[in-house]
Amino acid sequence: MLESTCRAVFTRFAAINPYPKTELLYTSNFELLIAVMLSAQATDKSVNLATRELFRLAPTPEAMLTLGVGGVESSIQRIGLYKTKARHVLATCEQLITLHHSTVPGDRDALEALPGVGRKTANVVLNTAFGLPVMAVDTHIFRVANRTGMGPGKNVKQVEQALMKIIPNEYLQHAHHWLILHGRYTCTARKPQCEACLIADLCQWLDKVIPVK
Ligand code: SF4
Numbered sequence: 001m002l003e004s005t006c007r008a009v010f011t012r013f014a015a016i017n018p019y020p021k022t023e024l025l026y027t028s029n030f031e032l033l034i035a036v037m038l039s040a041q042a043t044d045k046s047v048n049l050a051t052r053e054l055f056r057l058a059p060t061p062e063a064m065l066t067l068g069v070g071g072v073e074s075s076i077q078r079i080g081l082y083k084t085k086a087r088h089v090l091a092t093c094e095q096l097i098t099l100h101h102s103t104v105p106g107d108r109d110a111l112e113a114l115p116g117v118g119r120k121t122a123n124v125v126l127n128t129a130f131g132l133p134v135m136a137v138d139t140h141i142f143r144v145a146n147r148t149g150m151g152p153g154k155n156v157k158q159v160e161q162a163l164m165k166i167i168p169n170e171y172l173q174h175a176h177h178w179l180i181l182h183g184r185y186t187c188t189a190r191k192p193q194c195e196a197c198l199i200a201d202l203c204q205w206l207d208k209v210i211p212v213k
Contacts, residue, residue, distance in 0.1 A: 003166055005202050006166045006168070008199075008202055009199045010171035010175065010178065012198050014171065014178075019174070020178050020181055022124075022177060023044040023045075024036065024039060024044050024051075025048045025051065025052070026055075027055070027059070028059065029104040029129045030103075031055050032128060033125050034054075034089055036124045036125060036128075037085060037089060037116050037117065037121055038050065038051065038089070042080050042081075050075055050076045051075075053075045054072065054075035054076060058072075061092075061097050061102050062097065064089060064090065065094065068090075069086055069087065072086040072090060085116065088116025089116070091114075092114045092115050095113070095115065106129070106130045108122050111126070120136045120137065120138060121136075124176070127173070133169070134176075135164055135172070135175060135176055138180065139189075140180045140182075141176070141179045142159050144183040145162065147192070148187075148205060192205075192208070
């Protein structure tokens with residue numbers, strides 16, 4: 001995709017949704033970090049259902065430790081991989097308390113050193129909590145980037161690099177959420193809504209289906 005075409009894509013996204021937001025529910029950077037950790041291979045909806053109870057009981061790292069593994073597991077058991085995630089959440093809370101004064105660090109190395117926090121989670125937190133122009137490539141963004149031709153790549157690292165290179169600076173901060181929302185509601189995996197797609201004329205996917213006008 002040409003850079004000018006990419007710019008046109010984001011101009012349209014920005015026009016209809018100037019300030020896109022994550023659909024995860026949270027009230028602090030700590031809650032955001034935990035919600036993103038729990039969202040791996042789970043829907044935002046299922047995470048929100050679980051964290052409503054979890055964050056009521058444990059809105060801080062200290063309170064989370066008090067809940068213990070049994071308490072955390074019982075709040076998040078509707079989420080896949082909940083036993084592993086519960087252990088990671090508690091180990092992360094311990095590190096936040098001992099190394100970061102119970103706050104969420106705003107740099108990549110410190111975030112990625114937390115148990116259960118990989119590059120994608122770190123990028124979401126850096127982008128959503130700290131406003132940094134970074135790109136967390138999840139399954140939706142991977143699909144949209146490849147289909148549209150905006151960020152072709154065989155793995156998330158390649159797609160992340162391609163997107164960071166082509167997306168104009170002024171759109172980078174919100175690009176993550178625009179692309180996720182587009183993938184979640186329009187450019188869906190099984191039945192992309194090409195006929196209703198805002199960027200259909202700019203998309204390079206050969207299999208797109210657009211009615212002739
Ligand atoms: S035209 Fe179809 S494939 Fe292309 S971005 Fe839109 S929904 Fe996705």
